[in-house]
Amino acid sequence: MSDLHLQEPQLLLLTALAEAPRHGYGLITEVAAISAGRVRLRTGSLYGALQRLVHDGLIRVEREEIVDGRARKVYALTELGSQLVQEETARLRALVGELERRVSPRSSVRTRSATA
């Protein structure tokens, strides 16, 4: 598992799927919402990323449906993908905890008294 190093768009896609299975355009809007509009995936980039995640066994096509005469796939996390999201969550939580500990007022006071 630790061999898989996720880049931000990949992690955002997995995060979007952690809540519920979604189709392609649903993922574009969800990723934009999660990243507060900072990451806006376009169709080609999204599709390439989804296929790579499917290839790596992190997501799967849950079902295919026809909407407005066009086929669309609904993607969902696999067990491996779910496990990776949990690992990333734990890693980021530990990192944020450490950051909060270091920038908290009590910590600043301690640092100042140590340098005085």
Add this chain to the structure above:
Amino acid sequence: MTPVPHTPRPLTRALRLLPAGYRAEHGSELTSIALQAAEADGRLGVWREAADITAHALRLRAGLGPDKAAARIVAMAAPPAVAIAAGSCANTLAAYARQPSQLLSGRADLQVLLAVQLAIYLLWPAALVAVWLGRWTAARLCAGLGALLALISVPLLALVTLDLDGLHTFVVAGTLPWVLTGLLMAAAPRDMLGSSLRHRRALAATTVAALVPWALHTLCPSPLPFQLAPQALWLAVVITALAWAHRNRTAPLALALAALPQALGYAVVLLHPLHLTGQAILVLLAAAGVVAAVRTRRKATPAQAGGIADH
């Protein structure tokens, strides 16, 4: 039955670029996503989606598909390649800064050429800044413009220096590195371009390695053969990295690919006229390439087969 919505022409044309089999399997879904995504942005959205699908199609046709290790290697190589390109601009920018008058003197056509070249030399550091900030669209735009201006400078260069001996070499050496680096940035899949700590460390090391030789050269101006020393360094990096390449070790291949544009620019200079150094470098490059090809094509042993190594 619900009627199929009309597909705008730019999207249809972009979808036609997809390989036939891939289009038959995924075309309908891609069209559906693109139409919904474009709806929110209007006419501009259609063009943006079409451009992104075109890039996706070209990546697939270039063998950079989702299941290919080549895509990972290109994504690893693109940011350091921009750092190396930006580093090689530093020397010329420093020269312009020392003598800004050279931009204003001479014939009008020469001034246009110098202005285009100045724009190229400013665009690559700008691309590097965008890479550092994780603004990949801006980085691609700067890199693409840098490559385009390099191509535009070819006829200008030919007009200005029509009677120069070895003009072809000069033109190729002056455009090839920028065009190749621009292509590398365009080819890298967006979802694999990262700003993780590992990527930042690699980028920092490459940026320093790209800037230090040029900074030394700027501080201690030297004769022509030594001016090319920093580029020779990248040629040595390519040869060494290729020799270290291995099927399950993609980092050396990515490093070789990142340094290749600048190294080729240097190698071209040595090929006209072809002298002993040029011949030796060609032999070394060919040998390193063969070693890399053999080692990366060799079948993985069971112990090596698991996991995604070096990524």
